[in-house]
Amino acid sequence: MDDRNVIDSPKEHACPEPNELIHVDCASHTYPDGSIGIHDLCFRVREHEIIAICGANGSGKSTLLEHLNGLLLPSNGSISVLGKRVDARTKKGLWREVGIVFQRSDDQLFAPTVLDDVMFGPLNMGMSRDDARKNAMESLMAVGAEGLVSKIPSYLSGGQKRLVSIAGILAMKPKIIAMDEPTSDLDPAHAELIENIICELKNKYGISIVIATHDLDLASRIADRVCIVKDGSIIAEGSPSEVFYDAKLLAGVGLREPNIVHIYQEFCRRWGRELIGRPVTTEELMGYLLGA
């Protein structure tokens, strides 16, 4: 792996970029019990991109996401969202711009019906009931869950709950959506559906998506940029093809390369070929294999 391809996390106080939505500048967070959530972490979210925050369990991914929505404030460093620095005063309105889809949908869905739950955010934004209902219906249709409107959330399947959770955030029309392990505990069909929805949120609605995941296969398929987190800090950053071909880096953080990367590397090793490219999706892999 060429080290130049993986950009180390910047430690200097970098200047905001014009198309930047979120700028996390050397932020640290220590929990009341003394454990460190994130440490000296620098991170940017730009317009119309999907970023995968990859790391092992307990590496600080979820803590980072909670900072983006204002649920947590950094102990040191700063976070700016849409050009505004987040502090105890400004964090109150942050939920309008940055939505969070939590890992456990059961914690997110509490209302008596799916429609009530999806309308919860829009009503908190001050929308009228009619507007909130319209928004909620549009969001449910966008994720293909319009048939669940009158269902009780706790009786839905895991995949349906995840769809409703996403609809609940989409109904608030945020500019950025942070998703914590969006496909964990889902069957392959629902995982694929969620994956397609994430891509559609970016392509059709222009929403920037931040995904916290340890599923590198998912990250390799949909992410524009990948950040590797270890002990609360981003230790590497780059495109999937840059990051996922660094076996030493991945092994160091307790992750394993995506299947596509593994297959391609095995193919080249067994057939005595040189790694002439870095495929990370099935289409790219097929292109290289057929070419070979």
Add this chain to the structure above:
Amino acid sequence: MTRSQASGHIPDLDLITYYSENGRSTLSMVSPWTKLTALIAIIVFLTTVQSVELLVALYALVLMLYWRCDLPLKKLFDWSSLPVLFVLSLVIILMWREPGMPLFSLDAPWVSLTLTDNGLLLVTRLLLKALISMTSSLLFLMTTRYAHLFAMIDRIFPSPINQIFLMSYRFLFITLGMVNSMIRAFKSRGGGFIKSMSRQSQTFAEIFALVFIRSYDRAERISKSMESRGYSGTYKTATEVQPMRSIEYAFLLTLFSIAAYMLLLHSSLI
């Protein structure tokens, strides 16, 4: 929809919700406000009436309605055992102290107990009142959609009492689900058989302690997810409750009139 329960005698909230969501009986189509008013009328009736005949008639009526709504009668009788035990535990001493015509005496060297007709009536009356309250409440819950119940709580109670009700009602389901899953896990590893009272008590104490801790943990997570969507202490329900129709007003008026007439008639007979 329903999960295995810790005990067949505890009302199964999942089953209750299943019937309330999927019921197609006439009572399911009636406005929840009408049913609530009728339920309140029944409770008021129970607190004032002492006639066993009227209570039997009312219980028969409620049972018939329950049966006509295709609700599970066998389950109802299973669930009735707890209120019956509760009433019996309360009146087991009182019933021997009622003055009246002696029916049965129990003589012991240190005490003499006599059951009178009034003592027997007291037991019957209290049992009927408990069973009518339970059956009519279940009838209301099993024919009223969860969302409507939620919206009614929101409309009836002032804030923050309505917020507490709204959150705790949902939490009841979650907590019971948690207790059930823990008991299943406990049984799956050979637990559940009474080996010794002290061991059994210790195990149940551990289960309840865990439920408390997990509930607290879960409440924190739910609160966090609500905050992330702008919750600031007030939750407004979005569901509209179907209003009462004129025919329902007429029905309630008739019901109240019959009840008042029967009460007056009965008091004049006494």
